Amino acid sequence: MTDPDRERPAEADDEQPVDAEAFYEALDARGRPVVTAAEVAAALDRPAGVVDDALSGLESDGDVGRLDVRAAKTAWYAPGRADADERITVFEKRRDVIVDQPAQYTRALLTQFAHLENTNREGGYVYTVREEDVWNAPYATFPELVSTVRSALGGRYEAIEEWIEGQWERAHKFRLATHEDGYVVLEAKSADLLGNVAEPRLDDGVLRARMGDETAWVAEDRTAELKRTLYEAGYPVQDDRELETGDDLPFDLDLDLRPYQADWIARFADSGSGVLVGPPGSGKTVAALGVMADVEGETLVLVPSRELAGQWHEEILERTTLSPEQVGEYHGGAKEIRPVTIATYRIAGMDRHRSLFDSRKWGLIVFDEVHHIPSPVHRRSASLQTKHRLGLTATPVRETEDQEEIYTLVGPPIGTDWEALFEAGYVAEPEVEIRCLPWASPAHREEYAASDGHGRRQAAATNPAKIREISAILHENRGSKAIVFVEYIDQGDAIAEALSVPFISGETPHARRSRLFDRFRRGAVDTIVVSRVGDEGIDLPDAEVAIAASGLGGSRRQGAQRAGRTMRPVGKARMYVLATRGTEEEDFARNRTKHLAARGVRVRETEPVAVVDPEDASATPDGGGVGFEAER
Template sequence: MTDESGEHGDAVGDGVVGDDASDEPDDGAPDEPDDHDAPDELDEEAPPSPEGEGPLTLEEFYRAVEREGRPVVTAGEVARRTDRSQAAVTEALAGLEREGSVRSVDVESDPVVWFPSQWGDLATRERAVLFPQRREVVVDAPTQYTRARMAQFAHLVDTTGDRESGTRGYLYRIRREDIWSAPFDSLSELIALMRSVLPRRSDPLEDWVADQWNRAHQFTLSTHEDGYTVLSAASENLMGNVARQKLDEEHLHAPISDTESWVRDGAEAAIKRILWEAGYPVVDERDLETGDPIDVDLHVDLRDYQREWVDAFVEKRAGVLVGPPGSGKTVAAMGVLEAVGGETLILVPGRELAVQWREELLTHTSLSDEQIGEYHGGVKQIRPVTIATYQTAGMDRHRSLFDSRRWGLIVYDEVHHIPSRVYRRSADLQTKHRLGLSATPVRESDDEEEIFTLIGPPIGTDWTKLFDAGYVQEPEVEIRYVPWRDDEAQNEYASADGRERHTIAATNPAKVDEVRYLLAQHDDAKALVFVDWLDQGRDISEALDVPFVNGETPHWERERLFERFREGDLRTLVVSRVADEGIDLPNAGLAIVASGLGGSRRQGAQRAGRTMRPAGSALVYVLATRGTTEEDFAQRQTRHLAEKGVLVRENDVS
C-alpha cells in the first residue's frame, strides 16, 4: 500500500502498523524522542476505564478481548482488563454464556477460556489504535460519524481491507496543517473533539497540538491608524529570528518596534506564504476598504447550516466553504454578500459558470441587471458586483483595473484551482473579505494547505450533518473491477508500458458493455457517463445512441444539450472533463466513471458529487480494469469521499 506521496505506508486492515520510525513525516515540528526508543504502543496498557462497576456487559467483554489481542481469554484476563474480581467476572461470563452471547471451553493449559459466540460482531466493530509519537490513528470499520469527526483535524492517508465485510481500515495522520486549519474557535474545542473520537488521551500528542495551535496565532497583519499595513509578532524573538530572517526589503519597509514591522504595499500575500512555509501561519486582521456600499437583500431563506456558514465567515472575514454539490454554497455566498454589503468580485473558472452566477444572483437577490457585470472574453463590464474569470483577472493588462478597486468581498468559486500558477495571481487582489467555495479543496500535489493560507480556513467541513438532515442525498459509491473482453486486449496491455498501458486499461472495450449493463439496471435514472478519452466517448455514444459532450462541442450546442438534460428530454449524456466542475447539472441520479482514473482525487470527488442532490437515490459507479493500475487509481479517487463519511463499496464484475 502506498500513500499519496508514493512512499510505502503501513497495513491497516488488522489495526497493526509497522516500523514506528519508517515513515515519520518531515513537518518541521519540534524534535521528539526517536520512535526506535519508544515501547511498542500496541502493548501499552490502556488507562483504567469506568468499568468495574455493575455487572459485566457484552460490550466490556468485547473490549477486553480486543485489548488482549487474542481470540480467547481467561476470566482472570477479563478481570484485569475490566478492573473486577475474577470471581465476579466468572459469574458474569457464565450468565452471558446462558444467554448465548459467549462460549467457553476447557483446555489443558488453563481450566476455562472464553470467546464470543458471534465472531462477526467483534470483527465488524469499530476499533481505533493511536500512535501518538507518529501522530497517526488507525481505525478499523469506522462509522460515518467517526470519519466525519476525524476529517476535522486529521488527514486520511490510506484505506485497505474489504468494505463488504465491514473490515475496511483507515489510516489517518495528524499534520501541522490540519491543526492550523482546524475549524474551531479555540484550542479547547479542538481538544474536546479529539478526545471524543480518539481511543485514549495522550499528553504528548495534545501538547504538540497545543504548540501547533499557538504557532498559528503568533503573527498578525493589521492596519495602522495612518493606513499602512503592520506585521506584528507575539514576541521580540519571533520578529527578529523568524520574520526579519525570512523576509527582506521587498516585504518589509522598516521596523516600527521590536515586535512590529512596516509592510510594503502589495507584499501581504507573499508574507503570508513565506511565514506559512516557515511554520507560522499569519492571522489577517487588516481593516481594508469595502468600496461603495451595496444594499442587497436575499430572496431565499438560508438553511440552518448555511446561516452557520455565513455567521462563521463574517466573524473570521476569510474562509473556504467546504460542502458537497447541492448543499447550497452559492446561496450561502449570496448570504455573505448581503452581510458584507460592499462591492464584490466573483472569480470563476469559465464563462459557463459566469453566466450561471449572473442568473442565480438575479433570481435569489434584489440585485438588478444593471448592478451585475461580467468581465471575460468579449464582455468587459465593471459593476458593483462583477463576475470575472480567473484567467482574465490575472492578465497584466486587466490586473491593474481589478487591483485598483476597493472590493469589499472577493468570492473564489472552485477555489481548489488557486495554488496553480495562473490562478494564484488573483489571490493577491486586495479585499476586506475573501470567500472560497469548493466541494473538494484537495489537490494531487497535497498543497491544499495553500488554499487555506491564501484564502482562509475551512468552514463547514462536517458533511454528515447535511446527510443526516436530508439536505443532501448521500451517494452510494461502488468501484467495479471489469475484466478484459478477451485475451488479445489483455496481451496488448501486458506488452505495453508507461502511458500506453494506462490508455489501454482506461479504454478497455469491456467497459462499453458494463456501461450498457448498468444503464439497463437503472433505466429510470438520469445518467452521466464520464470519459477522458475522445475515442472511447465516441464508442460509448455510438453504442448507446446518446450525445457526447466534449471540448470540441460548440458552446451553443453544449448549452442546448445540458438544458435538455436538465429538463428531462435527455436521460443519458456521455461527457468529458468539461462537466467535472462549473456546470450545473442537477438531478443526475446516476454517474458512471468509465475512464479518467489517472486523474486527481478532486476529479473523482467532483464526478461523484454530480449525484449529491437534495432528493432521490444517488449512485456512482467507478469502472476500473481488473489487474491494472486503475485499481489503485480508483481507490485514490474515492478516498476523499470516504474521508467525508461517504461509504465506498468494491465489487468484481463476473
C-alpha cells in the same frame, strides 16, 4: 397478505417509552458505541423529537452520556460500554490513529483534525494528525478542538493533546493588522519571533522597516508572499487587516437559508475571510449570496468557465433584489464591469484586463472552485485588492500537495462535516462502487502488455468491456439521470454512439454545449457522456448516477467532483468507478476515492454485472462477445 402496520394504531410507537433498555437495543442494532438521536429513532421506529427528549431525560439519570461537538450533531453513548466492531488504536508518538470498521460519525470527527492516509478492503482506516490539520481545524478556540479530539478517540491522550496545543499556539504567533495611518503591520508575539523567525526568512523588501521590538511595516503588495513564506516555516499568519472597500451595495435575499448556511455566514462575518468547504449540493453558492448581502459591498465573483459565469448571473438575479443593471459578466463573451461582476480566472489574471479589476475597490471577492488558486494561472487573482475574500470548494485537495496555499491566499476553512448533511437529508449520500472488469478480448490484453507509459494507461482506460458494463449499470438504474465521465475523446465518441446519447467535450461548440446541458437539466436527455469539461464549473442538478469510465489517473479532487454530481437531495445517489482488472487502474480507483471515504462516504468494491469471457472466440476488438449475466 395482511399489512402488520395496519394491525396496530399509528401512534402506538409514540406511546412506547424510550428507556435505557431500548437505547441499548438501538446501540446493538447500530453496532457502534456512539449514535445520534436520529439513528436511535430509526432503530426504534419512533419520532426523532420524542427520542431526543427521552435521551435528555435519561442523561439526567446517568443512564446515557452526551457528546456535544461543534462540528457535528449531539451524539449519545452508553457509559462503560465498548463497541466490538469499531476499534480505535492510537499511536501517540507517531500521531497515528488506526480505526477498524469506523462508523460514519467517527470518520466525520476525525476529518476535523486528522488526515486520512490509507484504507484497506477490510475496513481499516489510517489517519495521521499533521501540523496543517491543526492549523486549519475549523474551530475558534482550542477547547472546542480538543473536545472533538476526545470524542473521536474515545478518551484523553495527553501526548497528542499537548502536541496539538503547541501547533494551535504556533498558528497564533503572527498577525497582520492595519496601522491607524493605513499601512500594513506584522505583529509578532515576541521580539524573538520577529527577529529570529520572520526577518531571516523573508526576502528583502517584504518588511520595509521595524516599528518596534514586535512589529514591522509590511510592503502592501507583498503580503501574500509573507503569509506563504511564514506558513512554509511552520507559522500560519492571522490576517486581520482593515482593507478599503468601494461603494455600499445593500440588497436583500429572496430565499430561506438552512441553519448550517446561516452558521457559515456568521462564521465568515467573525473572521472576515475564509473558504466554505462543503459537499456538492450543500448550497455553497446560496451561502455566498448570504455573505454578499452581509458584506454589502461591491463584489467580484471569479469562476473557471463561461458556463458557470452565466449560472452565477442567473442565480444572483433570481435569488436577490439586485437588478440586471447591477450585475455584469466579464469574459470572452462579454465585457461588463458592474457593482457585481462575474469574471473568469483567466481573464482576471491577464495583464491587459487586470488594471480594470485592480482599479475597483471591491468589498468582496468570491473565488469559486477555489482549489485552482495555487496554480500559476489563477494565483495572480489572489492578489487583487479587496476587503473580504471568500472561497468555495467541495474538495480542497491538490495532487501537487500545495493545497495549504488555498488558506494562506484566501482564508481559513469554514464548513460543516458531510455526515451531518447526509443524515439531515440536505444532501444525498452517494453509494460509491468500484467495479474491476476483465479485458474485452485477448487482443486488448495483448495491446496493453505490449505498451508502456501513457499507452498502457490509455489501453486500460479505454477497455471496450466498459461499454457493456455502462449499459448494464444504466439498465440497473433505469429512470435515473446519469453522467458518464471519460478521459479520452475517442472513448467518449464510442460510448455515446453505443448508447445513442450526446457526448460533450472541450471540442463541443459553446452554444451546442449550453443547449445539451440545458436539455439534461430539463430531463429531455437522461444520460450524457462528458469529458473533463464536466468535472466542475457546470451545474448539473438532479443527476442521480455518475459513472467514471476513465480518468482514474487524475486527482482525488476529480474523483470527489465526479461523485459530487450525484450529491443532491433527490433520493438515491450512486457513483460507479470502472477499472480494468490487473492494471494500475485498480490502485488508482482506490486511491482516487480516498477523499470521499475521509468525508464519511462509504466506498465498496462489487463484481461487474456484464460478463466478459476474454477467451471467447466471438469476442471482437470493438467489444463484441460480451453479454449480460442476467436481465435485471
